Amino acid sequence: MPCFSCGARQTDPVRGASPWKRGVRRQTQVLICPDCQRVHDLDLDTCASCGSIALICRLGEVECRSCGAVRLAERPPAAPERPDGLADEVAAALDRVLGRFSPA
Numbered sequence: 001m002p003c004f005s006c007g008a009r010q011t012d013p014v015r016g017a018s019p020w021k022r023g024v025r026r027q028t029q030v031l032i033c034p035d036c037q038r039v040h041d042l043d044l045d046t047c048a049s050c051g052s053i054a055l056i057c058r059l060g061e062v063e064c065r066s067c068g069a070v071r072l073a074e075r076p077p078a079a080p081e082r083p084d085g086l087a088d089e090v091a092a093a094l095d096r097v098l099g100r101f102s103p104a
Contacts, residue, residue, distance in 0.1 A: 001030075001031050002031070003020075003030075003031055003032060003033035003036055004023075004025060004030035004031065004032065005032065005033070005036040005039070005042060006033060006035065006036055008033045008035070008036075010031060010033070019034040020032065020033060020034065021037055022056060023042070023044040023045075023053055023054075023055065024044060024045045024055040024056065024057045024062055025042075025043060025044050025045060026045070027045070027057065027062065027073045027074050028057060029056060029057040029058075030044075045062070047064035047066065047067060047069055048069070048071065049064065049067050049069040050064060050066050050067040050069070052064055052065070052066035052067065054066045057073055060072060060073050061073060
């Protein structure tokens with residue numbers, strides 16, 4: 001998984017702990033490269049209890065690694081409806097490619 005901010009790819013560390021950090025942004029866990037960690041405005045989610053950005057997201061929950069507070073992650077928005085005027089054959093092709101099946 002690349003750095004969410006700059007897109008750099010993580011490489012295997014020489015020895016010891018990885019310098020890359022985890023964070024949560026818009027209810028999704030992201031990786032942050034060492035260079036981007038120096039930026040102070042990464043727009044990461046914060047804990048509602050203590051304000052920390054040391055969050056992890058797993059199994060539909062977001063947990064604060066600082067204070068231990070756990071909350072449910074918000075569900076992603078539903079798939080958008082088909083725009084008016086989209087040709088039926090284009091919509092059918094998109095449904096096939098995306099694995100969606102519309103009623104006949």
